[in-house]
Each structure stands twice: as structure tokens, then as C-alpha cells.
Amino acid sequence: MAVSLAQPQTRSLPPRRILPGFGLSLGYTLLYLCLLVLIPLSTVFIRAGTLSHTQFWAIIDDPRTVAAFKLTFGASALAALVNAFFGLLVAWTLTRYSFPGRRVIDGLVDLPFALPTAVAGICLSAVYADNGWVGRVLAPHHIHVAYTQAGIFVALVFIGLPFVVRTVQPVLQDLETDVEEAAASLGATRGQIFARILLPTLFPAVLTGFTLAFARALGEYGSVIFISNNIPLRGEIVPKLIMDKLDQFDYAGAAAIAVIMLLASFALLLLINLLQWWSRKRLGMA
Numbered sequence: 311m312a313v314s315l316a317q318p319q320t321r322s323l324p325p326r327r328i329l330p331g332f333g334l335s336l337g338y339t340l341l342y343l344c345l346l347v348l349i350p351l352s353t354v355f356i357r358a359g360t361l362s363h364t365q366f367w368a369i370i371d372d373p374r375t376v377a378a379f380k381l382t383f384g385a386s387a388l389a390a391l392v393n394a395f396f397g398l399l400v401a402w403t404l405t406r407y408s409f410p411g412r413r414v415i416d417g418l419v420d421l422p423f424a425l426p427t428a429v430a431g432i433c434l435s436a437v438y439a440d441n442g443w444v445g446r447v448l449a450p451h452h453i454h455v456a457y458t459q460a461g462i463f464v465a466l467v468f469i470g471l472p473f474v475v476r477t478v479q480p481v482l483q484d485l486e487t488d489v490e491e492a493a494a495s496l497g498a499t500r501g502q503i504f505a506r507i508l509l510p511t512l513f514p515a516v517l518t519g520f521t522l523a524f525a526r527a528l529g530e531y532g533s534v535i536f537i538s539n540n541i542p543l544r545g546e547i548v549p550k551l552i553m554d555k556l557d558q559f560d561y562a563g564a565a566a567i568a569v570i571m572l573l574a575s576f577a578l579l580l581l582i583n584l585l586q587w588w589s590r591k592r593l594g595m596a
Contacts (some may be wrong), residue, residue, distance in 0.1 A: 354572060357565035369566045374542045375551065379570070381459065382548040386527035389466035394520040397474025398512065403477075405482040419476070422469045434465055435537040459545055461537035469530055470523030477519035481512055518585045525578040528571065537592025 329526060358366065369375060404416050422430065438455035439445045455461050485508070493503050531549040539545040548571060555564035 311344060325505065350374025350542050351572060354568050357562060358569045361562050361566060364564050365534075366564075370570065374546070375567060377543045378546050378548045378551045381462070381546070382528060383574075385459065385462045385547075386524050386530075389463055389470055389527050390520045390524035392467055393470045393474045393523045394516050397471055397519055398478055398516055400471070401475045401478040401482055405479055419472050422472050427469065427530065428536065430468060431465060431533035434468060434533065435461070440466060455456060456537055457539040457545070459538070462534050462545065462547065465533040465537050466527040466530060470527050473522040473526060474516065474519030477522065478515045481515040485511060494578050514585055514588060518582055521578055521582050521585065525575060525582075528574060528578075534552055 400419065404412060435456045436442050437444050438448075438461060440449040440454065440456070442456070445454075448455060455464055456470075458483070470574060489507055490503050493507055498506075529549060531547070531553075534547055535550055538547065538550075540550055540552075552564045552567050552571075555561075555567070
């Protein structure tokens with residue numbers, strides 16, 4: 311009779327966590343998120359759900375609403391695109407060069423984070439008004455910034471720049487210069503080094519910073535209303551339109567517009583997560 315020498319298979323136990331309390335911590339986390347995020351946001355969808363399909367579409371298709379959406383999304387995308395370029399330039403300068411006052415400039419980058427948006431709007435409107443420091447130089451050339459759509463663009467650039475700089479800066483700090491020096495020693499030009507070595511590594515971070523700046527600009531209200539003319543169909547952004555509907559007690563109309571903004575924000579968050587996953591996978595960290 312043959313005797314089997316195979317060892318009986320033992321069931322591997324999951325590794326024991328060093329810190330206990332995962333279930334309790336997860337429960338508190340979900341409760342916290344539900345009370346402060348999910349439940350308040352769900353009320354917007356519930357309020358908008360009281361409208362019929364025809365009523366909902368009539369609010370969204372209104373010329374005033376369409377103009378506000380075009381201005382908000384267009385100015386936000388353009389401002390984020392400008393910030394992607396200049397944010398990369400600022401991050402490169404602060405990371406790769408040492409000069410007097412570098413720490414001061416690095417600290418000033420975070421100023422839009424700490425500055426109240428209303429204060430930022432007042433300062434920008436005072437500087438870019440026709441009698442302001444910058445406005446008085448531009449006015450003789452028939453260039454007007456304050457109380458125009460250009461002022462909205464300036465305000466969105468101001469509040470969005472730190473998102474790109476702080477996203478790209480850590481990647482530049484971790485990027486070794488040995489590869490660049492090796493490529494230069496092999497005869498590569500500066501353009502080739504940037505296009506083939508630096509840009510592929512920096513592109514995911516720049517794209518993430520662009521998306522963060524774009525998402526931040528979509529919801530900006532305080533700084534924009536001070537530098538824009540806030541005229542419907544000409545200089546009105548979506549947050550201002552929502553506030554007007556709330557002042558008129560049109561809660562369902564405000565909720566309908568807010569639903570579109572929430573869906574756009576969710577799409578941007580999903581895009582950010584996909585970009586981060588793609589970046590980690592590309593760098594071999596996934």
C-alpha cells in the first residue's frame with residue numbers, strides 16, 4: 311500500500327495588525343464622512359429631484375445659466391492652463407536654483423491658501439482698476455481688467471497657482487540630476503533632455519496640478535465677485551447665479567444648478583485619482 315508523503319495544507323492566517331481597532335476606526339470614519347459630506351450633498355440631489363425633467367432642463371437651458379456655465383468653465387480651464395505652465399516654471403526655479411530670498415518667495419506661493427478670498431478680490435480690484443497701480447498703465451492702451459471677464463481670469467489664476475506649484479515641487483525634489491548630466495554628457499541638447507527625460511516624469515504631476523487648480527477655480531466665489539461686474543450674460547459666474555437664486559428663495563433652481571457643479575466636481579476628483587494611479591503605475595509603485 312502506497313503511503314502519501316504529502317504534507318497537509320495549512321490555511322494561512324492573515325497577518326495580524328500591529329495597531330488594533332480597525333473596525334472601530336473605520337466606523338468613525340464613515341460616520342464622520344456621512345454626517346459632514348455625504349448627507350449634506352445628498353440633500354442637493356433630493357431637492358433637485360422634486361423638479362420634473364422638463365423643469366430641470368428649463369433651468370439648465372436658460373440663457374443666463376448657459377452663459378454662466380460657459381464663463382465659469384472657460385475661465386477656469388484657461389486659468390488652470392496658464393497656472394500649469396507658470397506653476398511648473400515657479401516650482402523649477404524654487405527647486406533647482408539657490409538665490410537670496412528663495413525661502414521668502416517659496417512662502418509667498420502659499421499666500422492664496424491663507425488669504426481670505428474676499429480680501430484677495432478687494433486687493434486685485436484695487437490694483438487692476440483703471441486708477442490702480444497696474445490698471446492706470448493698461449487703461450491708456452484700452453485694456454481694462456477690473457470689472458470685466460479678464461478680471462475673473464486674473465482672480466482664478468491668483469487662487470490656483472499654489473495647487474500646481476505644490477504638486478510639482480515634490481516630484482522635482484525627488485528627481486535626481488544624475489540622469490540629466492549623463493544625457494548631457496552623451497550629447498543630448500537641453501530641449502531633448504527636457505522633452506525625453508524631464509517631461510515624461512513631470513507630466514502626471516503637472517496634469518494633477520492642472521486638475522486641482524481647475525476644480526478650485528470652478529467653486530471660487532469671494533475673489534471673483536469683487537473684480538467682476540457680475541452682470542448676467544456678461545460677467546456672472548455659476549456660484550453667483552446660485553446665490554441669486556437662493557436670495558430669491560428659488561431653492562429648487564439653485565439645487566438644479568448645484569447638481570451640475572457637483573457632478574463636474576466628482577468627475578474631476580475621479581480624474582485626479584486616475585492620474586495618481588497612472589503615475590504610480592508608470593513609476594513602478596503600483
